[in-house]
Amino acid sequence: MITLHHSPETRSMRILWLLKELEAPFQVIPHPFDKSLRSPEYLTISPAGRVPAIEMDGESYHESGAITEILCERYPERGLGRLIGDLDRPDWLVWLHFAETITQHAAALTQQHVALRDPATRSPIVTRLEAARLAKCYAAIEGRLSTPVENRDYLLTSGFSAADIAVGQAVYLGRFFARLDEFPETAKWYQRITERPAFAEALPLPGTGLYAQDFYPAVEG
Template sequence: MITLHHVPQSRSMRVLWLLHELGVDFQVVEHAFDKSLRAPEFLSLSPAGRVPALEIEGERMFESGAMVEYLCERFPEAGLGRLPGSMDRMAWLVWVHFAETVSQHVAALTQQHIMLYEDSMRSPIVMKLEAARLRKCYEAIEARLSTPLENRDYLLTGGFSACDIAVGQAVYMARRFARLEGFPETGKWFERITEREGFQASLPRPESSLIYEQDFYEAWDG
């Protein structure tokens, strides 16, 4: 049995989405984004006290990028990975891990807007800088989706894959801090992939504890 330890609106969502797309049996243990992640029981699964954590046949994993690679290799029949020798292998690896480039800027903005409760602790400069870095990430995605001859439907020539899931989930989070206006192909791609049943199934449930209470967070001017 596969067990995913998950916090809604966090990086673990990309693994949850992938599991739905793979069509395999799994169960989810949902956690709150609080100090319970520092409990000894959870630290035995993820020693840094972060989600996701994955239990699979007695083994344990942490780090979502590693989970994406492992699950795609374990279930190659779903066609969401690109194995060594595949034409798209190099690009697949690049874009799966580019999701973390996006996510690190989201994490910095989450800290500034949500985790730092006192205004004196927040930095308008950091907020604006990190939001600008997210837009630079959007530029990279826009360039990938746009070609001189035609626009790509997905990040890889070979079609929808786990890198669309990984980057798509990162953009889902990034849109809390940087809008997609001005990036038309990225906007169409994002709309396309988030219509999928796997994405919809990975969204927070009505009873879930949420990290973000607003749809968008403006940069704070101090």
């Protein structure tokens, strides 16, 4: 049995989605996204006090990219990883870890718009800059999906994979701060992957997520 330590609308959402796609046996231990993640007990599982973390076979693992690789190798029959020797493995690794590039900008904007409750403490420069950086990430995805190859429905030519899960969840976070209006291929891809039942099952229950509104403009007011 795999145990996932999870907080809604954080990086652990991508591991929850992945576990559901893998149809792996698992249980979830929910955590509020607060200082309780720095408790001595939790720090023995995730030394930086972050989610996700998983416990499996008497060991604990943290970092969502690493966890994704570990789980895909554990369940190769599900076809969500690309193992050593697979022609698509280099691209799989690149896009899997590109999710973190997107997420760092979404995390900076989450801090500005959500964690800093007093609007006077927020930086208009930071919010505009990070929203623009998110758009550049979308442009990179758009370029990939616009490559003229047959059946470019997903990030890899070989089909849906954990790379789509990781990047898709990062875009889910990014869309609270930067829209996909100017990126039609990315918008179609995002709709395609988020129509999967496992994505819907990984969404937070009403009232349990980090975000109080659907969109946070870079310039408020």
